[in-house]
Amino acid sequence: DPKIIQKPKYLVAVTGSEKILICEQYLGHNAMYWYRQSAKKPLEFMFSYSYQKLMDNQTASSRFQPQSSKKNHLDLQITALKPDDSATYFCASSHRDSGNTLYFGEGSRLIVV
């Protein structure tokens, strides 16, 4: 059974719309992350959260907003979608205090038309 669940697996959205990508992890980790993967940048760090608090943000656009309602949830809200946002978005988690091994979900593939 997958320990990191991402929903939806595939998503087609219209330019200008808003979507939320869901991530839940059942590994007991205290840190969660979002990465983006596209042809332009193979694995690009976006955000990291630790104990539900934002630790690091490398996303310039405020259109990307992470949301953590529970310690094992880290959703990603994307507003005013653009075709350039088309990518696969990976959620990851780790046990921040005992090593840096990242465990990735299977990704949410977003296509913006």
Next chain:
Amino acid sequence: QQQVRQSPQSLTVWEGETAILNCSYEDSTFNYFPWYQQFPGEGPALLISIRSVSDKKEDGRFTIFFNKREKKLSLHITDSQPGDSATYFCAASRGSNNRIFFGDGTQLVVKP
């Protein structure tokens, strides 16, 4: 500035050959270097890792060679199998509680 660089971008070897994937990094404070393997349609998964106190780490057919002075490392895959065909990412960090920086990946194809 790219913190971690990988070469080649793509590599094709025959089954049974040794594939050598290269990686270099900029920041001398990096002390943890994981390699991730990614198959199409899946997320990356940790394959093998090394800490800067070691110069070699072996796990079955996969070996990391680490040169701290030159800030270089390489992943050797011996007796390559078609099932090893994947994208391999070299990464680096300064240890726990620090961001992991990924290279751009090497796409490996192993031909039967």
